[in-house]
Amino acid sequence: xxxxxxxxxxxxxxxxxxxxxxxxxxxxxxxxxxxxxxxxxxxxxxxxxxxxxxxxxxxxxxxxxxxxxxxxxxxxxxxxxxxxxxxxxxxxxxxxxxxxxxxxxxxxxxxxxxxxxxxxxxxxxxxxxxxxxxxxxxxxxxxxx
Amino acid sequence: xxxxxxxxxxxxxxxxxxxxxxxxxxxxxxxxxxxxxxxxxxxxxxxxxxxxxxxxxxxxxxxxxxxxxxxxxxxxxxxxxxxxxxxxxxxxxxxxxxxxxxxxxxxxxxxxxxxxxxxxxxxxxxxxxxxxxxxxxxxxxxxxx
Amino acid sequence: xxxxxxxxxxxxxxxxxxxxxxxxxxxxxxxxxxxxxxxxxxxxxxxxxxxxxxxxxxxxxxxxxxxxxxxxxxxxxxxxxxxxxxxxxxxxxxxxxxxxxxxxxxxxxxxxxxxxxxxxxxxxxxxxxxxxxxxxxxxxxxxxx
Numbered sequence: 241x242x243x244x245x246x247x248x249x250x251x252x253x254x255x256x257x258x259x260x261x262x263x264x265x266x267x268x269x270x271x272x273x274x275x276x277x278x279x280x281x282x283x284x285x286x287x288x289x290x291x292x293x294x295x296x297x298x299x300x301x302x303x304x305x306x307x308x309x310x311x312x313x314x315x316x317x318x319x320x321x322x323x324x325x326x327x328x329x330x331x332x333x334x335x336x337x338x339x340x341x342x343x344x345x346x347x348x349x350x351x352x353x354x355x356x357x358x359x360x361x362x363x364x365x366x367x368x369x370x371x372x373x374x375x376x377x378x379x380x381x382x383x384x385x
Numbered sequence: 386x387x388x389x390x391x392x393x394x395x396x397x398x399x400x401x402x403x404x405x406x407x408x409x410x411x412x413x414x415x416x417x418x419x420x421x422x423x424x425x426x427x428x429x430x431x432x433x434x435x436x437x438x439x440x441x442x443x444x445x446x447x448x449x450x451x452x453x454x455x456x457x458x459x460x461x462x463x464x465x466x467x468x469x470x471x472x473x474x475x476x477x478x479x480x481x482x483x484x485x486x487x488x489x490x491x492x493x494x495x496x497x498x499x500x501x502x503x504x505x506x507x508x509x510x511x512x513x514x515x516x517x518x519x520x521x522x523x524x525x526x527x528x529x530x
Numbered sequence: 531x532x533x534x535x536x537x538x539x540x541x542x543x544x545x546x547x548x549x550x551x552x553x554x555x556x557x558x559x560x561x562x563x564x565x566x567x568x569x570x571x572x573x574x575x576x577x578x579x580x581x582x583x584x585x586x587x588x589x590x591x592x593x594x595x596x597x598x599x600x601x602x603x604x605x606x607x608x609x610x611x612x613x614x615x616x617x618x619x620x621x622x623x624x625x626x627x628x629x630x631x632x633x634x635x636x637x638x639x640x641x642x643x644x645x646x647x648x649x650x651x652x653x654x655x656x657x658x659x660x661x662x663x664x665x666x667x668x669x670x671x672x673x674x675x
Contacts, residue, residue, distance in 0.1 A: 250549060251542060251545045251546045251549060252396060252545070254545055254548065254549040254552075255396045255397070255399055255400045255545045256396045258399065258403075258471075258548075259395060259396060259399040259471070259472070259473065261470065262399075262470040262471050262472040263472045265470050266470060266472050266484065318503075318527045320470075320486050320503060320527070321470075322469045322470070322486065322488075323469065323470065324469075324612045324613065324614075325551070325552040325555045325556060325610075325611075325612070325613065326548075326549070326552050327549070327552040327553045327556050328549065328552075339556065341610050341612065341635075343612075343635065343643065345486075345488065345503050345527075347502075347503050347527035347528050348528075349528060349529070350528055351528055352501045352502070352528070353488065353500060353501055353502070353503040353527070355500060355643060355645060356642045356643055357637075357642070357643065358608075358610060358635050358637050358643040382608045382610070382635075382637035382643070383637050383638070383639060383640055383641055383642070384639070397541060400541045400542070400544055400545045401541045403544065403548075403616075404540060404541060404544040404616070404617070404618065406615070407544075407615040407616050407617040407618075408617045410615050411615060411617050411629065463648075463672045465615075465631050465648060465672070466615075467614045467615070467631065467633075468614065468615065469614075490631075490633065490648050490672075492647075492648050492672035492673050493673075494673060494674070495673055496673055497646045497647070497673070498633065498645060498646050498647065498648040498672070500645060
């Protein structure tokens with residue numbers, strides 16, 4: 241989207257999506273995986289890392305998150321996902337593409353935050369009765385070119 | 386709050402609170418403590434660190450901020466408070482709970498930013514004639530488990 | 531601006547500006563300099579570093595960005611501009627001053643993000659048919675006192 245008259249009509253959606261992301265990332269970082277998966281459509285797709293096959297459907301997304309987080313078993317780590325510069329672009333099929341910068345903040349007891357990796361979130365959003373839902377999410381990593 | 390139809394009604398409040406926080410943090414980082422304290426209700430409570438007794442009332446909040454910042458006397462430090470992922474949850478009593486990620490960016494002349502600590506801000510907000518005010522703010526620190 | 535009844539009237543503008551900044555920074559970080567310059571008014575001024583003469587007009591802004599980015603020739607660097615705490619203050623002449631915290635995230639292949647410098651963005655915005663445009667942008671750097 242170029243920044244035209246259409247731009248203003250996306251303002252309310254931008255706020256809605258910002259708030260949607262806030263709750264969604266609190267769910268993820270508190271490891272409420274079912275609530276995270278519920279922010280996707282029934283047939284939603286989630287690819288959290290390059291080169292990994294996307295998880296499909298809410299149950300599949302929960303399974304993949306459980307699997308991924310096993311590497312933190314016994315590790316008293318706190319992870320926080322930061323998002324920035326959410327740019328929305330409406331598409332002809334009525335969905336909205338959302339492109340967002342992300343950083344992962346990682347803290348362990350007594351330690352200082354490590355802020356890595358830097359990623360870009362590529363979302364396709366639908367609105368279902370005023371409620372945003374993710375049709376797909378793909379993450380690219382800045383250190384992988 | 387689950388992400389339901391109620392969610393949309395919080396969209397405008399979310400924007401209002403984002404802007405409220407922006408001005409509030411500029412006040413804090415520029416050490417305009419009276420203007421920071423004025424963002425609380427008359428009887429507002431502010432606990433900036435775990436294990437510290439909360440400051441109560443606007444005058445009390447100013448006093449505590451003056452005391453806390455004495456440790457920077459003679460230190461040409463610039464501090465900036467970054468907020469992210471503001472999640473609002475309305476409560477039955479009409480107040481709104483706001484849970485926010487925070488990072489403190491610290492810079493000294495000629496140096497690079499140090500980004501620490503990572504915190505969570507736990508706010509209880511009231512709306513007074515369309516203007517948000519803090520009934521209470523409590524900060525938890527990620528490196529303290 | 532103090533936080534008064536006027537505050538609420540800025541809420542929609544705040545959202546609009548947040549989204550404007552998101553697209554603008556994606557343009558800059560993808561080196562779409564013409565699209566970045568188009569977010570300024572015809573006679574807009576852009577001073578990206580202290581002590582540098584401001585670039586004037588869209589063509590001048592493109593020229594300056596091309597010149598500045600020559601230092602990254604042959605360097606497979608990815609830069610991302612993060613903004614935070616956008617505080618809007620309307621001015622008597624109908625323009626809006628916007629003061630924003632900024633961090634530059636820099637990543638090279640295989641490396642971890644370097645987050646530096648910490649800056650403040652000082653914008654003067656105008657609204658042209660509901661579309662924000664920058665009359666001027668000046669950046670100050672926290673490590674320069």
